[in-house]
Amino acid sequence: MTNLMEFFGEYFGVIISTFGAALAVGLAGTGSAKGMGLAGQAAAGLVSEDPDKFGKALVLQLLPGTQGIYGLLVAFMILLNNGIVGGEAISAAQGWVYFFAALPIAIAGLTSAIAQGKTAVAGIGLLGKRPEESGKAITMAIMVETYAVFALLISMLTILLSAGKF
Amino acid sequence: MAILRMKKVALIAHTDNRSAVLQSLQDIGAVEVVSTQEQELSAVEASGTLPALEKRLGEVREALDVIRNYDESKTGFLTPKPSITIDKLKNMQQSFELEDKAIEQTKQFSDDMNALKTRRHRLRNRVTQLEPYAKFDAPLESVRDNDYTSCLLGTIPTDKMDAYKDIRKKFEQTAYFEEIDQHKDLLALYVVMAKDADEELTGELKFIGFAEAYTKELYGTPADLMFDLNNEYESLGFETEEYEEKAKKFVDDKLTLQAIEDYLLNEIARERCVENLGQTGSAFMLEGWIVADGEPTVKKAILDAAPESYIEFSEPEREDLPPTAISNGSIVTPFEGVTEMYGVPSSKGFDPNKLMSIFYFLIFGMMMADIAYGLILSLGALLVLKLKKPTGTFRKITGVIMICGIATTLWGFFFGNVFAIEGIPSVINPIQDAILMLVLCLGLGVVHILVGLGIGAYMAIRDGRVWDAIFDKGSWIMILVGGIMLAVGMMMGGVLTTIGMIVALMGFAILICTAGRHKKGIFRKMIGGLASVYDITGYVSDILSYSRIFGMGLATTVIAMVFNTIAGLFMGPWWGYIIGIIVMTIGHVFNIGINTLGSFVHTARLQYIEFFSKFYEGGGHAFMPLSVRTKNHRLENPPQ
Structure with a gap:
């Protein structure tokens, strides 16, 4: 039991920051999967009516997919810095910082991808009725993504700026 | 221009x-x-020409639909559309005879195919109806009533078994029951009964869902019948396939029919003008x-x-x-595609394309920022332009990608980025100098917004509304410029702080005094003026929005790093290098794809929302001669 506690003590930073990385990929990925799933269903419906619109519908389906990628990036940066991929095991304080750094993209990634998926579904509806307005449908979906990009930025900045400080 | x-x-x-x-x-x-x-x-x-042309167009399109189903000619993404000269297009009327024949043939063909399909479908249905009785070994013509007995062949749902057993017990003396087979959720029954029990028994069976089989004019056992029907079904299948072979020769007519479609579309356009x-x-x-x-x-x-x-x-x-x-x-023209996606500027407005294209070039390049990616984008887009020879919006978008590939390469040198390989010399390293990078992005944003406000002011002055230009745009320009001087001054120290403060405050003063000038009554004017200060939140969020440039830039670099690291794990034995190179190729191609899309739409968004909102007058409609x-x-x- 003591050994376990000692182990946790020594590697606590690595463990908690890896937990953060897991949340970043898992939650943002869940959001993206949900969002792309919603948009994909709508896109399939549209393409069944008009196969020529596949390309434009695919772009709209792809948009909610980026949150998952952002989550992956943040997780990757954490794993690169916390001692799992080479380097030394980090301190507990540094681990907590990385853990909190992962939260913005985990939370905003989850919610914004789903919201963006719904906007993309509406956009695909717009594409069906007025294909010439697809640019506007994409712009509306991109509005939602803004907050995922901000979350990514803060997550990354926290990791980059805090590395080696604690 | x-x-x-x-x-x-x-x-x-x-x-x-x-x-x-x-x-x-x-x-x-x-x-x-x-x-x-x-x-x-x-x-x-109205002349009769237009309806006649439209009818003909409908026929041509139907024929083309039939042909499209059997067209096996390979057209890849890069295959250009066939070319045609205007003279040839105009003379398409000469091919109408061939067209009539082709239309006739395809129409006949699709009618025949439908008839074949209906026949097959009907056969299938008859087999399905016979399936529950497959094990009934007497010929169906034997299921006939005579003077003393009646016969029933049919099915009941299996979930009514209990009710059926009761009936069976009740009529034990007057009827003979044979359970032939259970097929899916149906039980096939053969019942022979005395004439006097007929009415009551039939009634009770029907009450629990008995469905009588159709046996009239059917001869032989169900199994024999099904065998024959299945054979017929199969041979019809072969017949259909053989018939479909015939359709392949229609494909020869495709090009002519397509040319005729274009010819008719132009004729119709002209008749519509009438x-x-x-x-x-x-x-x-x-x-x-x-x-x-x-x-x-x-x-x-x-x-x-x-x-x-x-x-x-x-x-x-x-x-x-x-x-x-x-x-x-020719360099700015492709960027018109970006503006067209937003809307057509009013003919009395301002063509934003030239200024927009400069910022589009800069921002897109910053988001991708990789020497190699830029070269790949430019060369790839050039290849598409040369081989596919696209037209319309697609051509413009490809042009934008080609030009922005150059920006990507230039920013790649600036940030020292080639496939995210570490240790390339750079002017600014975005990952190490994150704050500087953020300032650079926001700074570019401020310049972008100032240019937008400048265009707005220019448009107002051009239309003779000098005071509007000063009050609405000038005040914000002063606030933004003053704010930046204040910020720089606070970092560097010195006199800039004071100047910046004064300029910004003057801007605010102009804004508060004039923003409510269109309202009625002194009180409303004051409220309007003060309320407009609240717009500062809009400007702050506009400027912060440019931090997405850094976000997208990080995404490009770090995705590339992810794939490099994964590939690096394999590097060791010789086969590891092969796997590693495959992983890197797939990864970087994926990265280019996803980030080109991302950079394209996010850069467009910065133009539409942050830039155009400062001056754009939409509501025009494009010139369509x-x-x-x-x-x-x-x-x-x-x-x-």
Whole structure:
């Protein structure tokens, strides 16, 4: 039991920051999967009516997919810095910082991808009725993504700026 | 260049020359025909031509639909559309005979195919109906009533078994029950009963869901019948396949039919214009818009077709809303595609493309920022342009990618980025100098917004509203510039702080005093002025929005790093290098794809929301002259 506690003590930073990385990929990925799933269903419906619109519908389906990628990036940066991929095991304080750094993209990634998926579904509806307005449908979906990009930025900045400080 | 000056054209000519004039105008493609405003003129009577053309177009499209199902010719993404000359297109009428034959044949073919399908479907149904009785070993003609007994062949649902058993028990003495087989959720039954029990038993069975089989005019056992039906079904299948082989020769007619489709579309476009004309006894009147520079061409085209016609060119009146024609140099033209996705600027507005393209170039490049990616994008787009020879919006977007590839390479040098390999010398390293990078992005954003405000001010001054320019745009320019000086001053120290503070406060003062000037009453003016200070949140969020440039830039670099690291894990044995190179290739291709899309739309968003909102006057409609257009072809030597 003591050994376990000692182990946790020594590697606590690595463990908690890896937990953060897991949340970043898992939650943002869940959001993206949900969002792309919603948009994909709508896109399939549209393409069944008009196969020529596949390309434009695919772009709209792809948009909610980026949150998952952002989550992956943040997780990757954490794993690169916390001692799992080479380097030394980090301190507990540094681990907590990385853990909190992962939260913005985990939370905003989850919610914004789903919201963006719904906007993309509406956009695909717009594409069906007025294909010439697809640019506007994409712009509306991109509005939602803004907050995922901000979350990514803060997550990354926290990791980059805090590395080696604690 | 910018938004082109438009002129109105009005033309009166003899009705006999009508089609010649329209044909000539379509050839030069320089006049947008609008509905005539002259009230005294009657509308041109509808001729039978248009419905006939549309009927024919419908037939051609149906034939093409049939052909498309059997067309096995390979057309990849890079295959260009076939080319056609205008003369050839105009002479497509000569091919109508072939077209009639092809239409007739395809129509016959699709009718025959439908008949075959219906027959097969019917056979399938009959087999399905017989399936529950497959184990009934007596010929069906034996299931007939005689003087003393009645027979029943049919099914009951298996979930009614209990009720059935009760019935069976009840009629044990007067009827013979045979359970033939259970098929899915149906139980097939054969019941022979005495005549006097018939009515009651049948009634009770029907009550629990008994469905009688159709045996009339069927001879032989169900198994034999099913065997025959299945054979027939199979042979019909072969027949259908053989018949479909015949369809492949229709594909030869595809190109001709497509050319005829384009021909008909142009004929229809011209006939539609006729509806806009005005008519007197023997003359017609046409009104439309032309680009001012096109006046001599239009005049010559009309006089060639109808030498005795009256033509008048005039400047647009104040209440007119001319269509918007935009002309730019060859480098800026592709960027028109980005603006077109947002909307068409008003013809009295400002063509933002030139300034927009500069910022689009810079921002897109910063988001991708990789020397190699930029080269790949430029060369790839160039390849698409050369091989596919796309037209319209697709051509413009490809052009944007090609030009922005150059920006990507340049910023790649600036940030020291090639496939995210570490240790490349750079001017700024975004990952190490994150704060500097963020300042750079926001700084670019401020410049972008200031230019937008500047355009807004320029437009107001151009329209003679100098005070509006100073009050609405000038005040914000002062606030932003003052704010930046204040920020720089606070970091560096010195006199800049004071100057910045004064400039910004002056801006605020102008804003508070003037923003409510259109409101009625002194009190509302004051409230309006103070409320407009709240717009500062809009400007702050606009500027912060540019931090997405850094976000997207990080995404490009770090995704590349992820794939490099994964590939690096394999590097060791010789086969590891092969896997590693495959992983890296797939990864970087994926990264280029996803980030080109991301950079494209996010850069567009910064233009639409942050930049255009400062000056853009939309609500225009694009100049759509009557011209030769093709759906299935590229036109060779299109008129300029």
